[in-house]
Amino acid sequence: MRLDNKVALITGAGQGIGRAIAEHYAREGARVAVADLELGRAEQVALAIVAAGGNAIALGMDVTDEQAVEQGVARLVRHWGRLDIALANAGIQHIDPLHRLSYADWSRVLKVHLDGAFLVTRAALQQMYANGGGTMLYMGSVHSLEASPLKAPYVAAKHGMLGLCRAVAKEGAEHGVRSNIICPGFVRTPLVERQIPEQARELGLSEEEVVRGVMLKNTVDGEFTTLEDVAELAVHLAAFPSAALTGQSVVVSHGWHMQ
Template sequence: MNIPLKPQASQTARTLAGKVALVTGSTSGIGLGIIRALAAEGADVVLNGLGGAAEIGKVREQIAAEFSVKASFSPADMTRPNSIAEMIAATVAQSGRLDILVNNAGIQHVAPLEAFPVEKWDQILAINLSSAFHTTRLALPAMRRNGFGRIINVSSTHGLIASPFKAAYVAAKHGIVGLTKVTALETAEEAITCNAICPGYVYTPLVEAQIDGQAKAHGISRDQVIRDVLLAQQPNKRFTTVEELGALTVFLSTEAAGSITGIALPVDGGWTAH
């Protein structure tokens, strides 16, 4: 008996086709990995971040060509509310919608409390925390008009626990988790969710630079730096990958994750299981 097979096209349909996604801090590292994952699932994307115009243009063109989506760029300064407002307004004006907002922009500075530069504290809080408040409050009206929204805040393991010498970063990332919960509660009866991803150490070009620096400073091998310094608290003893974070972001952006909201999800190889 021959049983007719269903067409296979639906199995290859991209889950985010027709959606528009904005990712802050997405010209390199984690943000770029996330924006590529969203584009691979059919979302038109808006990049934001630092870098030379030619380099960013090349990245944008590559994403558009590789994934057959629209890819644009906003140079918005995440320390300036007016610049953030212009970015959100331009995105909505250009596309008529903003479905997925990923707040990823962030910087770091390490120093003991009594020596922590005040200007660095202010800058880290502005970029790592306040920018997410501004993007969220400005994106919500467009999401409500279109009856769909996904807000994903890239926090950190340091949004759940602390380490010495990272006062501003830890404070900001804890704040992101709190903002996530408030946003989730305020949108709970709508088709809008808000969640935080809390990565441990992620392998990026910036981390690669830290490996070489630590190896020279301590006179030890790269493998020792990775295992005994950077990943000392990470039980699986390997870096989280940007591809893993991208895949999780895609899932949280889909209809299938419609009942997942207000969570802070560790992606840390067991770090916070201690």
């Protein structure tokens, strides 16, 4: 198994992409700390992993709360003795044109994505440096690399996470830490499902037109990226054996963005 006995922390793992990665990591032998804003969701995922023969614990974690992040990381280290892989995955979305976007909504999106990623990174690096290395991963987006209308705070936050990932790759190298960012296209998660009617209302389109003419317009085959696609890439990046692959944005988007 590619992640045998590695200890992994995944934030926002109570559903969607985070849950898929947590379950895949466990199947590959990792001990997984399932962190989520809603402890009940995290517990359901951890129980499902254990029932399937894996090893997991649940953490209630608001990634915008400095103390909650520090305490969560400390708890998993007390439980398993180390932290090898951390994935900053927690995120939210807000749909609005810039001229009507409130500062509160702008700040909320950046706080979860970017401030949350920083807090998780800092806590994780302290453990990884002490242990002689590790892997820091981020859940970016094609929007880490290009923009779309109506998503300014999300685009700005995802671009910022790419910068953070690269900074970690530079600083972490001497401590044996690699850092990469996963950049999916549209995946049919609860977050994306909520966007479809929101964009339909804002653009005056049907929901099917949003899916085909907006979300999947620039893919090569008109297909959504799947949870399994993203989870497999997350395993590959966590298991990669050297710093030959660090500081990189890895796009999984059915050709929507090519670099």
